[in-house]
Amino acid sequence: MSTKQTLPALLPFKEHGASLARALKRDIQRALLNTGLRQPPSFYDSYSSNTPMTDHDLQHTVDLSNLSHHSLRVLSDIFALRALHVLIPVQDLNDLLKEILKIASMIELPTPNSEKTVSLVFWLLQIQRLPSAILEPRKDEIVKALRDALNGQRGLQAKRDSLKAINSLLKHQPVLFTTPLHGFIFTILANLTSEDTDCRLQACNALSGLVLAKFDRPDFPHQGISQEVHSFLKPQIPPRNHQPSFSQEDYPLHYFVAQALAPESNDTQEPIWAVITLASLITLADRWLYTYKDLAFCADRLQPAFVHKRREVRQLARAAWGCLVWAFTLLPAHPTWLHPEDPSIADVSLSVRGKAFRFLKSDVTGGKGVLLARGLLLSPARGNDRASADAANVSRALLVLKTMIIGGKPSDSDVGIRMLCGVLSMRGTKTDDVKPNLGLFEGTIIDGAPRKARDTVKWVSEMNLERIRALAEAEIIHHWETLVDVWIDAVERTLQMSLPLSNGLLDVWQSLLLARADLTHARLTGSSRFAIQIAGIVTGFLVQSLEPPMQVLRLVSVKRLWGVMKNVFAVTWLPAEMVLASVLKVNFSLNDMEVKGAWSELCADLILVGVPTLLHVISTGSEGKDVTRHLWTVLAKTWQVPDGKAHWEELVSFLVIPFKSWVMSGVETELWKAVLHSSVSMAEANSVTPNAVVDRFFLRLEEEVNAYSWLFLKASPLS
Numbered sequence: 001m002s003t004k005q006t007l008p009a010l011l012p013f014k015e016h017g018a019s020l021a022r023a024l025k026r027d028i029q030r031a032l033l034n035t036g037l038r039q040p041p042s043f044y045d046s047y048s049s050n051t052p053m054t055d056h057d058l059q060h061t062v063d064l065s066n067l068s069h070h071s072l073r074v075l076s077d078i079f080a081l082r083a084l085h086v087l088i089p090v091q092d093l094n095d096l097l098k099e100i101l102k103i104a105s106m107i108e109l110p111t112p113n114s115e116k117t118v119s120l121v122f123w124l125l126q127i128q129r130l131p132s133a134i135l136e137p138r139k140d141e142i143v144k145a146l147r148d149a150l151n152g153q154r155g156l157q158a159k160r161d162s163l164k165a166i167n168s169l170l171k172h173q174p175v176l177f178t179t180p181l182h183g184f185i186f187t188i189l190a191n192l193t194s195e196d197t198d199c200r201l202q203a204c205n206a207l208s209g210l211v212l213a214k215f216d217r218p219d220f221p222h223q224g225i226s227q228e229v230h231s232f233l234k235p236q237i238p239p240r241n242h243q244p245s246f247s248q249e250d251y252p253l254h255y256f257v258a259q260a261l262a263p264e265s266n267d268t269q270e271p272i273w274a275v276i277t278l279a280s281l282i283t284l285a286d287r288w289l290y291t292y293k294d295l296a297f298c299a300d301r302l303q304p305a306f307v308h309k310r311r312e313v314r315q316l317a318r319a320a321w322g323c324l325v326w327a328f329t330l331l332p333a334h335p336t337w338l339h340p341e342d343p344s345i346a347d348v349s350l351s352v353r354g355k356a357f358r359f360l361k362s363d364v365t366g367g368k369g370v371l372l373a374r375g376l377l378l379s380p381a382r383g384n385d386r387a388s389a390d391a392a393n394v395s396r397a398l399l400v401l402k403t404m405i406i407g408g409k410p411s412d413s414d415v416g417i418r419m420l421c422g423v424l425s426m427r428g429t430k431t432d433d434v435k436p437n438l439g440l441f442e443g444t445i446i447d448g449a450p451r452k453a454r455d456t457v458k459w460v461s462e463m464n465l466e467r468i469r470a471l472a473e474a475e476i477i478h479h480w481e482t483l484v485d486v487w488i489d490a491v492e493r494t495l496q497m498s499l500p501l502s503n504g505l506l507d508v509w510q511s512l513l514l515a516r517a518d519l520t521h522a523r524l525t526g527s528s529r530f531a532i533q534i535a536g537i538v539t540g541f542l543v544q545s546l547e548p549p550m551q552v553l554r555l556v557s558v559k560r561l562w563g564v565m566k567n568v569f570a571v572t573w574l575p576a577e578m579v580l581a582s583v584l585k586v587n588f589s590l591n592d593m594e595v596k597g598a599w600s601e602l603c604a605d606l607i608l609v610g611v612p613t614l615l616h617v618i619s620t621g622s623e624g625k626d627v628t629r630h631l632w633t634v635l636a637k638t639w640q641v642p643d644g645k646a647h648w649e650e651l652v653s654f655l656v657i658p659f660k661s662w663v664m665s666g667v668e669t670e671l672w673k674a675v676l677h678s679s680v681s682m683a684e685a686n687s688v689t690p691n692a693v694v695d696r697f698f699l700r701l702e703e704e705v706n707a708y709s710w711l712f713l714k715a716s717p718l719s
Contacts, residue, residue: 006087014087021092027071028099030064031109031117065111072120075100079128093134100124101138104145107153118154122161126168132176142169143180150187156196163191163202167443170209178213178220185210185225189232192277193252197270200256201446204273207280208441214284215438226288229281237297254301261304261313271313272446272453275305279320279440287330290356299324299359306366312454315461316445318367323436325371328356329379333389341399361400365412369404370419370463373397377423377469378434394471394479397423402486405493413497415465417490421504422468424476424483424511437461476515484512484537491541491557498550501557506564513568523570535575538562539582548592555588555598559605566605580606590630603634629662636671642681651679652693656700 006014013020075096078084085093103109103121111117125142135142148154149162166184169177188210191203214220236253248255257278260270282289282298289295305317334351347355360372376397401423404416437460445453445460476483487508494501513534517524526534538561545551558579565574583602590596632654639651655675658664664672676697683693 007083010083010087013084017088018092021088021096024071024075025092025096025099027067028075028096028103029068031068031072031103031111031114032106062112065113065117068111069113069116069120072100072117072124076120076124076127079124079130082129085130090134093130094137097130097134097138101141101145105141105148107148115155115157118158119161122149122158122165126161126165129172132173135173135176139176139180143177146181147184150184150191156199159191160196160198160202163188163199163206164447166206167202167209170206170213171442174213174216178217182210182213182221182225185228186232189229193236193256201269201273204277204280205443205446207284208276208443211280211283211436211441212438215435222286223288225284226286229285230288230292230294233281233292233294233297237293254297257301258304261301261308263304263309269446271305271308271310272316275302275313275316275320276440276445278302279316279323279436282320282323282327283436283441285327287327289324289327290331290352295324295356295359312457314366315457316440318371318463319437319440319457319461321368322371322375323440325360325375326434326436328353328360328372329375329434331356333392338385338388338392341396357396361396361403364400364404364407364416365409367415367463369400369412370415370465373400373404373419374463374468375434376400391475391478394475395482398479398482398486402489405486405489410497413493417494417502418465418504419468420486420490421502421508422465423471424508425470473515476511480512480515483508487512488537488540495541495550495553495557498553500553501560506560509561510564510568513565517568523573524568525570525573531573531575532578534565535578535582538565539579542582542586544586548589548595551588551592551595552598555595555602558583559598559602562602562605576606584627584631590626596630600630600634603631604638607635607638625661628657632657633668633671636668636675639678640671640674642678642685646682648679648682648686648688648693649696651675651682652696653700655679655697656704659701660704 078088079096088096100121103117104125108114109117125145146162146166149158152159154162166181166188170181184206188203188206191199192207194200194203210225214222214225233253236251238251238254257274259265260267260274265271278298278301281294285292285294285298289298302317302320305313305320308314308317331351331353333353336349336351337353341357347358350358357372360368364372376393379393401416401420404412405420406413439456439460442456444456448456471479487505490508491501491505494505514524516526516530518526538558541554541558541561543554545554562579580603583599583606588595588599590599635654639646639654655672658668658672680690680693684690
C-alpha cells in the first residue's frame with residue numbers, strides 16, 4: 001500500500017478529524033479555566049480565593065480536570081504518530097499546539113492536579129513529531145516555555161520534563177531547535193549538580209541531545225560550546241593536592257561522579273549517569289579539551305568505571321574513552337608531530353597533539369590502546385603535509401600496538417596481536433568511523449528498559465577488530481622495519497605464553513615477505529642482504545630453553561615460518577643454509593623424543609634446499625657426534641628413494657660417515673641399506689655399474705681410515 005494512502009481502519013478518523021480536533025481543543029482549554037460551571041467568574045473567584053466550595057462543585061472541577069488530562073493523552077498519540085496527525089487539518093493542528101503552549105506558559109493553573117497537567121504538556125512536547133511547518137511559527141513560544149521550566153518557575157517536575165523535551169527536540173528537530181537551545185547549555189550544565197537525582201539524570205539526557213546536534217548541524221558553535229563546558233568545569237575541579245575528603249558544596253560534580261562510581265554504591269542508574277555525563281562533556285569540549293585541566297579531570301573520573309563491578313558500566317567507560325580519542329584526532333599535526341616519537345624529548349617541546357598522544361599512550365589497558373591505535377589509523381591526516389601526517393599517525397599506531405603486546409595484560413596483548421593481524425590483512429574489509437557512536441547519547445541507556453539499555457550499551461562499546469583499516473602496500477613498505485619489530489614482539493609474546501602461532505601471525509609474516517619480494521624470471525626472490533635479514537628474524541626465535549616443551553614449541557614455530565617462506569620465494573633463493581646453521585648452534589635436548597622429533601622435522605624441511613651445507617656439517621662432525629648422528633638419520637630418511645638433486649657419489653660419501661663415528665642401530669642399518677640401494681639406482685641411471693659403486697664406497701672408507709690413522713699417529717706421544 002502506498003504511504004500516501006490511508007489505512008482502511010483510519011478512514012473514520014480521517015472523516016471526523018476536524019470534529020475530533022475541535023473537541024480536544026475544547027476539553028484541553030478546561031485546564032486554563034473551568035467553563036463547565038454555570039457562573040464561571042464567580043466560581044473562578046471562589047476557587048482562586050479559597051472560599052468554601054460545595055462537594056458538587058469540587059467533584060465537577062476534578063472531573064473536568066481529568067477530562068483535560070485524557071484529552072492531552074489522546075492528543076499526545078496524535079502528535080507522536082504521523083499516520084494520525086496527517087489526517088487532522090493543518091489549521092486544527094496549529095490551534096491545538098497553540099492551546100498546549102498556552103498551558104505551558106502559565107505560571108499557575110486554576111485547576112486541580114495542575115502539576116500533572118503541566119507534566120502531560122511537556123510530555124506531549126517531548127514525544128511530538130509534528131512537521132517543521134507547524135512547529136516553526138511556534139518555535140519561540142516552545143523555547144520560552146522550556147526556559148521558564150528550566151529556571152524553576154513551574155516546579156521541579158516541570159524542570160525534569162523540560163530537560164527530557166530538550167533532548168527530544170534536539171534529536172528529532174535539530175534544524176529548528178539547535179540554535180535556540182544551545183543557549184541553554186549553562187543551565188543544563190548547572191542541573192548536572194542538582195541535589196535531585198532525577199533532575200541530574202535528565203540534565204545528562206539534555207546534554208546528550210546537544211551532542212547529537214553537534215554532529216548533525218554544520219552551523220553548530222563548536223568552540224563556543226567548548227568554552228561553556230570549560231567555564232562550568234573549572235570551578236568543579238579540585239586542586240591536585242586536595243584532601244581525599246571533599247565536600248559536595250565545594251566541588252559538586254566531582255562529588256556526585258565519585259559517589260556514583262564508588263565501589264560500595266548499589267545504585268543502578270547513577271553509574272550510567274556518571275559515565276554518559278563525562279562522555280558528553282568530553283565530546284562537547286572537542287579538541288580544546290586538551291588545552292585545559294579539564295582533560296585530567298575527565299580521564300581521572302572515568303578510571304573507576306573501567307574496574308566497576310557491573311559489566312555495562314565497564315563497557316560504557318570504553319565508549320566514553322573513545323570520545324577522548326576522537327577529540328585527540330581533531331588536533332592539528334604541527335611539524336613536531338611529523339618526526340618519529342622520541343621519549344627523550346620533553347613534553348614542553350611537543351605540540352598539543354604530541355602531549356595528548358603521550359597522555360593517552362600511558363595507559364593502553366582495558367581497550368584504551370585499541371581505541372587509540374584505531375583512532376590514529378582511521379582519522380584523516382591534518383595539516384599542510386598530509387602524507388607525512390598520515391605516516392606519523394601509522395608509526396604511532398604501531399607504537400601503541402607494540403606497547404599493548406609487550407607491556408599489557410594477556411588480554412590486552414591478545415587484542416594487540418589481533419589488531420596487528422588486521423592492519424596487515426589483505427582482505428580490505430570495510431572500516432569504521434573514528435567519531436563516537438552516537439547511540440551513547442540517544443537517551444535509551446538511561447531512560448530505556450533494562451534489556452534494551454544493555455543491548456544499546458553492548459552496541460555502542462563494541463570494537464570490531466575486523467573493521468580496522470588495513471595498510472596499503474606502500475605503507476607496509478614504508479613502515480616495514482617497524483612492522484617487523486612489532487610482529488617479532490607479537491610472536492615472542494605468543495611463545496612466552498606457551499601458545500602456538502596463530503594463522504593471523506603467519507599471514508602477517510607472509511604479507512611482510514611479499515612487500516619486499518622482487519619478481520625475477522617469473523619467480524619471487526630478493527637481495528642477498530634481505531635473505532640474511534629474514535634468516536636472522538626466523539632463527540631469532542630459537543633461543544636456548546631448559547624446558548623441552550618450550551623447545552618443541554619454538555622448533556615447530558620456526559618450521560611453520562619457514563613453510564611460509566617456501567610458499568613465497570623460489571626455493572633456490574631461500575637462505576636454508578643460514579637457517580640450518582643457526583639451528584645446529586642451539587643445544588637442544590635431543591634425548592627427549594618430542595624435541596628430537598620436532599628438530600628432525602625442521603632439519604628435514606631445511607635439507608630439501610640445503611643439502612650441500614648439511615653434507616659438509618655431517619662429514620666434518622663439527623657439531624658433535626650426537627648432533628651429527630641425528631642429522632645423518634634425518635638426511636638418510638630423505639634418500640630412501642633416488643633423488644635427482646644429489647649425485648650418487650655424494651650418497652656414497654654419506655654412507656661412509658657412520659663407520660668412522662658410531663655403531664649403527666637396527667633402524668640406522670635399515671636406513672643405510674635403503675640409501676645404498678638409492679645410490680646404486682642413481683649410478684645405473686648414469687651408466688655406472690653396481691660394482692663401481694661398491695668399489696667407490698670402499699675407497700672412500702679406506703681414505704677415512706687412513707686419515708683417522710694419520711691423525712692418531714700425529715697426536716701420539718711417540719710421534
